[in-house]
Amino acid sequence: MGKIKSFVYVFILVTATLVSCKKEITIKSEVQSAQTNPLPSWNDGPVKTAIMDFVAKVSTEGSPDYVAPEDRIATFDNDGTLWCEKPLVQELFVFYLVKKEAEKKPELKEKQPYKAILENDTAYLKTLHQEDLVKLVVSTHTGMSAEAFATEAATFFANAKTPSGMPVAKIVYQPQLELLEYLRNNGFKTYICSGGTTDFIRAISQQYYGIPPEQVIGTQFKSEYADTTGVNDVMRLPGLASFNDKQEKPVNIWQHIGKRPILACGNEGGGGDIYMLRFSQGGNKPSLQLIINHDDEAREAYYQEKDNKSLNWAAKYKWQVISIKNDWKTVYPSK
């Protein structure tokens, strides 16, 4: 018993020490792992070097390029930047909502574009323009309370799969998850700045990316507050308040954060991120711009802009171009 007692005392002592040091130990081990191999899914090369050099210089006290932690703001686009956008997950969600709606209102089954969605008429669906999709997003995402929408989104994500059967949770880019964590371990605050709708992304931002809902900036709907029998919530109205794309991204970043990002990351494909990247270059602090080139048909997707605007601006303004083919060792999480 004496031995056991001594053991218990020692155990309590050691535990107490460990508990009191836990925070520091956690921080140290993260920094250590980050220092040994912070970006294991990235191939060595100029882009990885540029990222690591930038993070080192802005986070090293005494460095002439040091940036205080509160100003280490990083903004990331989502579709095609943090997860694969072929197909667009928000489009899958729209189709999911249309199917649910058609169960309640069978008359929709004979009306386009609902008919095409319900019958998976891909030929017809390909003829839809961006405006048609936006209209569908507005009609399916509004006319309900904020909480009702949150439930819809959570239910969708619980079982969401791409048409090829891949769980949506698996189409995030592994190298980007590492980059987000590496930045946070070095004092950055990471934000999503997406053309996708805010509350849709908020449903998974913490779980998928470690980014809390309040750090998601996206497309917003008009809304009004309602406090009536059985309802005390923000109601989503059928109209866009802000389409968070192109020049709207810098505007909404400023409205939301009130600081200029020192690191901005987007992707070529629709030219939606170039103004956010330019905005991040306009301050008086060092900054880094990253733009993903979808050049890997075998492992992800191959698509280029007709006018090549994003990559032309990358060359003109000295942004780092991330080649999925060459810079990423793996694309998706292994588990």
Next chain:
Amino acid sequence: MGKIKSFVYVFILVTATLVSCKKEITIKSEVQSAQTNPLPSWNDGPVKTAIMDFVAKVSTEGSPDYVAPEDRIATFDNDGTLWCEKPLVQELFVFYLVKKEAEKKPELKEKQPYKAILENDTAYLKTLHQEDLVKLVVSTHTGMSAEAFATEAATFFANAKTPSGMPVAKIVYQPQLELLEYLRNNGFKTYICSGGTTDFIRAISQQYYGIPPEQVIGTQFKSEYADTTGVNDVMRLPGLASFNDKQEKPVNIWQHIGKRPILACGNEGGGGDIYMLRFSQGGNKPSLQLIINHDDEAREAYYQEKDNKSLNWAAKYKWQVISIKNDWKTVYPSK
């Protein structure tokens, strides 16, 4: 020399130990002081008890009312809630900007309401309606870049005084500074949700209240992104995007945070905070509502709503009414 050397070594050792423990020591001492006397400027009474009981139950693991730290969101109005609103600081800023403008454009000196402002014609100024003030805010706060405005605001705050000669930094409410810190020490994330304009409050939110710019939700102007010769910034356009008052507060809280606050604090006077407080009651978590009653003519100001709406709602919905006269031991910081 030997002694000095030893002293230097010991000094280095002690300093190194202190630096490595600094974070922990700071945390411990805050928690300790928070535990012994977290709200020294509050008188004992039902309001202080309600606040401390609420904070204890939502932050104690195992409590049936436990709320995870990421959901401990607290939103505070600013004018009349965190600092005195008699006079309105934003009005002082408008007058400051008008005076600067008149130096550049002398013709304004003969035009109303500029003439009244420049001549301190208080009789005329009292006839101005809220819409007139909003118009003046819009005209003086826009037509410039985000950075140019930030410079204007910082310059104003560097020397800002109330008409009675009190530095603006001294009209914050000491009990509220303690409450904000107490909440943060217990895992809350504190936000400002004000009818004042966002970027104006952001100029001092960290310094005055320990609240970073990205946690300020306020009135916003229409804006557009400009990237032309010599300008790479968000431009402030002469129009309101959102007047963050009354029913707009819940809407903007949701747009910004995507979570419902579990603690909301406002003040009676203009009925601007009652919808924010109601919104915080509509979730499935425990919540606390606080509303300040300006009932202390001697130490602050006495003003009541004509229809008494805020205090009527407080009674109806069981909010805690903070009587400045009875609940606050001191009103302003002593140093």
